[in-house]
Amino acid sequence: PEGDYEKGKKVFKQRCLQCHVVDSNATKTGPTLNGLIGRTSGTVPGFDYSAANKSKGVVWTRETLFEYLLNPKKYIPGTKMVFAGLKKVDERADLIKYIEVESAK
Numbered sequence: 001p002e003g004d005y006e007k008g009k010k011v012f013k014q015r016c017l018q019c020h021v022v023d024s025n026a027t028k029t030g031p032t033l034n035g036l037i038g039r040t041s042g043t044v045p046g047f048d049y050s051a052a053n054k055s056k057g058v059v060w061t062r063e064t065l066f067e068y069l070l071n072p073k074k075y076i077p078g079t080k081m082v083f084a085g086l087k088k089v090d091e092r093a094d095l096i097k098y099i100e101v102e103s104a105k
């Protein structure tokens with residue numbers, strides 16, 4: 001599904017914003033998600049990634065994020081991101097739509 005930007009904005013605020021920003025290069029608990037689409041995993045300069053995230057070697061796209069966000073610990077065993085995942089397809093589609101737009105600004 002294509003995803004709804006406004007709904008995705010709410011998901012981001014509720015589930016991601018405590019650890020990530022998307023609109024600047026700020027580091028919180030997690031690395032910035034600005035510029036995420038097309039970026040190789042584990043490559044934000046200066047962020048102290050786990051070995052697992054650093055060595056995953058995946059390019060973040062709509063498709064890879066869709067799978068990662070379903071179950072982060074399954075996709076990257078050993079990740080230090082404490083997040084259970086988003087089981088609902090629509091929720092992930094909406095969130096990724098929002099990230100696609102905001103991370104490209």
Ligand code: HEM
Binds near residue numbers: 015031041060086095
């Ligand atoms: C890593 C997205 C929620 C903390 C990542 C990465 C992505 C991501 C794509 C990999 C970044 C990269 O390879 O450069 C998201 C999204 C979230 C979310 C979309 C909401 C649905 C959270 C939450 C926390 C968190 C709630 C904190 C409790 C982290 C940390 C890492 C990370 C610490 C680095 C993991 C490591 O080095 O092993 N996140 N995240 N994230 N995230 Fe999240």
